[in-house]
Amino acid sequence: MANLNSYLHLIILCTTSIACFSLSPSQSDDSVSHSASSFFIFGDSTVDSGNNNYIDTIPENRADYKPYGQNGFFEAPTGRFSDGRVIVDFIAEYANLPLIPPFLQPSADHTKGVNFASGGAGVLPETNQGLVIDLGTQVKNFEEVRKGLGEKVGEERAKEIIEEAVYFISIGSNDYMGGYLGNPDMQQRFTPEQYVGMVIGNLTQTVQSLYEKGGRKFGFLSLAPLGCLPALRALNPEEGKCLEAASALALAHNNAFSSVLASLQLALPGFVYSNSNFYHWLHARILNPTTYGFTEGEKACCGSGPYGGIFSCGGTKKTTEYSLCDNVNDHVWWDSFHPTEMIHHQFALAMWNDTPPSVVPFNLRHLFTSTNIKRTIADVVDLPQEDPLLHRFEL
Numbered sequence: 001m002a003n004l005n006s007y008l009h010l011i012i013l014c015t016t017s018i019a020c021f022s023l024s025p026s027q028s029d030d031s032v033s034h035s036a037s038s039f040f041i042f043g044d045s046t047v048d049s050g051n052n053n054y055i056d057t058i059p060e061n062r063a064d065y066k067p068y069g070q071n072g073f074f075e076a077p078t079g080r081f082s083d084g085r086v087i088v089d090f091i092a093e094y095a096n097l098p099l100i101p102p103f104l105q106p107s108a109d110h111t112k113g114v115n116f117a118s119g120g121a122g123v124l125p126e127t128n129q130g131l132v133i134d135l136g137t138q139v140k141n142f143e144e145v146r147k148g149l150g151e152k153v154g155e156e157r158a159k160e161i162i163e164e165a166v167y168f169i170s171i172g173s174n175d176y177m178g179g180y181l182g183n184p185d186m187q188q189r190f191t192p193e194q195y196v197g198m199v200i201g202n203l204t205q206t207v208q209s210l211y212e213k214g215g216r217k218f219g220f221l222s223l224a225p226l227g228c229l230p231a232l233r234a235l236n237p238e239e240g241k242c243l244e245a246a247s248a249l250a251l252a253h254n255n256a257f258s259s260v261l262a263s264l265q266l267a268l269p270g271f272v273y274s275n276s277n278f279y280h281w282l283h284a285r286i287l288n289p290t291t292y293g294f295t296e297g298e299k300a301c302c303g304s305g306p307y308g309g310i311f312s313c314g315g316t317k318k319t320t321e322y323s324l325c326d327n328v329n330d331h332v333w334w335d336s337f338h339p340t341e342m343i344h345h346q347f348a349l350a351m352w353n354d355t356p357p358s359v360v361p362f363n364l365r366h367l368f369t370s371t372n373i374k375r376t377i378a379d380v381v382d383l384p385q386e387d388p389l390l391h392r393f394e395l
């Protein structure tokens with residue numbers, strides 16, 4: 001009877017929520033005996049943990065000098081574009097994982113995951129070409145890790161690790177800022193709609209490619225209101241306002257990608273995802289910083305010129321003079337393009353814990369703690385002797 005009850009319970013959950021896969025009691029025992037999911041990270045400076053320290057690039061694409069990382073969590077600057085940690089560091093912590101090493105860090109342990117991200121990178125290979133590790137190359141690097149894993153732990157176990165891992169992707173801002181708005185040639189060749197379509201098309205292909213390689217669980221950080229980044233606000237001839245053209249591209253991208261993800265979920269068996277609404281979340285903090293524990297939502301803590309919008313933090317770039325605020329935790333923005341650790345921390349918590357419509361359809365906690373999707377469905381189907389549909393109608 002107890003079995004039947006829990007089975008009926010499961011059916012009710014399944015009819016009301018696609019989250020049913022992980023809710024069967026036998027599944028939770030199962031998940032305890034498994035090690036935590038690995039964590040593979042792709043993207044740009046929002047999540048780079050130091051890959052660009054190892055490539056030949058310009059100071060704008062690096063953050064391995066002071067005052068980056070000044071808050072003391074790390075002993076020295078690591079290459080993170082923040083005063084301390086970035087969002088994936090917090091997520092790794094919540095998932096009981098160690099800090100995930102950059103792919104290019106020599107002799108790093110790849111068994112709990114790898115960070116492939118590169119500051120300045122875009123979805124399109126044309127974006128900052130030659131100065132970054134573009135998304136296509138990041139996926140090639142993942143392929144290398146996947147092969148190495150097979151050699152190390154055996155093909156069978158490697159396949160399990162790949163299937164249970166969470167793939168986090170945060171990229172696209174550079175395609176719209178430098179790649180399009182800062183690139184008259186691109187603007188001449190493509191309308192904003194066509195360009196968004198191209199970025200979305202390539203991003204979709206990347207997700208499909210990771211799925212074909214065995215990835216099933218995907219997390220996405222959507223694009224920020226790009227026109228409100230201090231660097232872009234400072235460029236606006238309408239003084240004090242966010243640069244509308246940039247924010248509009250980000251919104252169009254986010255809307256298009258939300259639809260793509262909903263379709264992929266229908267088209268790809270076992271594909272599960274967590275998408276966030278970073279745009280509105282961050283915009284609320286920019287407009288009303290004091291409501292959320294900040295005092296400054298517009299000006300960068302580190303930089304120069306109006307709104308700290310001149311990208312000079314660290315003094316290694318074109319403009320060598322810069323100022324640094326006293327209380328970084330009061331600020332939404334760390335430098336001209338990047339938010340503070342406090343923002344990364346708060347948003348990591350939201351992605352981990354929130355419920356729809358803040359994160360859809362799942363939060364990251366669910367992705368990390370649910371077990372192998374395929375096996376779980378098989379278990380649910382195997383569980384009863386009777387036809388499950390019959391029971392559903394009897395209820």
Ligand SMILES: *[C@@H]1O[C@H](CO)[C@@H](O)[C@H](O)[C@H]1NC(C)=O
Pocket residue numbers: 124125126197198199200201202205
């Ligand atoms: C991917 O981007 C390239 C430009 O780099 C473009 O020519 C191509 O059409 C895009 N692919 C898709 C599927 O949109």
